[in-house]
Amino acid sequence: MVHWTDKERSTVRAVWEKLDIDQIGPEALARVLIVYPWTERYFGGFGDMFTATAVLNNSKVAAQGKVVLKALDRAVKNMDNIKGTYAALSRMHYEKLNVDPDNFRLLADCITITVACKLKGDLSPQTQATWQKFLSVVVEAMGSQYS
């Protein structure tokens, strides 16, 4: 079980409260698709993603980005059982969506970079360390049901 100090809990909550899911979600997912274009394999029905502009203007990408960040909210609200919270989602990504779990790490990195653009200096090294710990737990939970 992951141990969180009170400071770490409040840091994660504080970062989360500063984020607009409807803005951060679409941007983070767009960055994943643009920076790591092989990830497009998982979004076959999304239409035109051939250029960065197309990805950024793609309404299905934006909608999916919001879905992903809304799911991250569940981890923020259940920090003591992130693995349990994501068990079913992990299984779905493995068995139904066939997603290589390395992609969860890529998405986590792009979320952090999007957050850095938004928070700038407010993402202090201390805050980044706690945020990274949180996302690492999320990434591990999302890969936990792969067998």
Added chain:
Amino acid sequence: MSLSGRDKTIVKSFWDKIGSRSADIGAEALGRMLRVFPQTKTYFAHWSDLGPDSPQVRKHGSVIMAAVGEAIGKIDDLTGALSSLSELHAFKLRVDPANFRILAHNLIVVIASYFPADFTPEAHVSFDKFLMRLAFALSERYR
């Protein structure tokens, strides 16, 4: 994943934008790497101070960025440009090349936080590709 002409143009112009802030960016990225990914501290056990204001961290951060700047100047031959640094990292420092990716991530986080409006997804992909090529060139002499 070779660098297109467009990637090189984007990286060079971003570097010009970074200008004199490169030393600060390097120092901050190195400090963040040591703080956020503590396994990287194992390579710097000989430093007395690994905190963000450590003069050793600041100095080394600017050394790293000077090398990045030099590499950008020789972007058409990164392998050649980094040959002796690659030998240093391979045979003397023996740094696991997986860590180059970790430093690259922190460089990107710092650059994004300093230039949020300019670090668009298009700039992000070109910079990420460049740093991966840099890491590859740095690991060229390993085996």
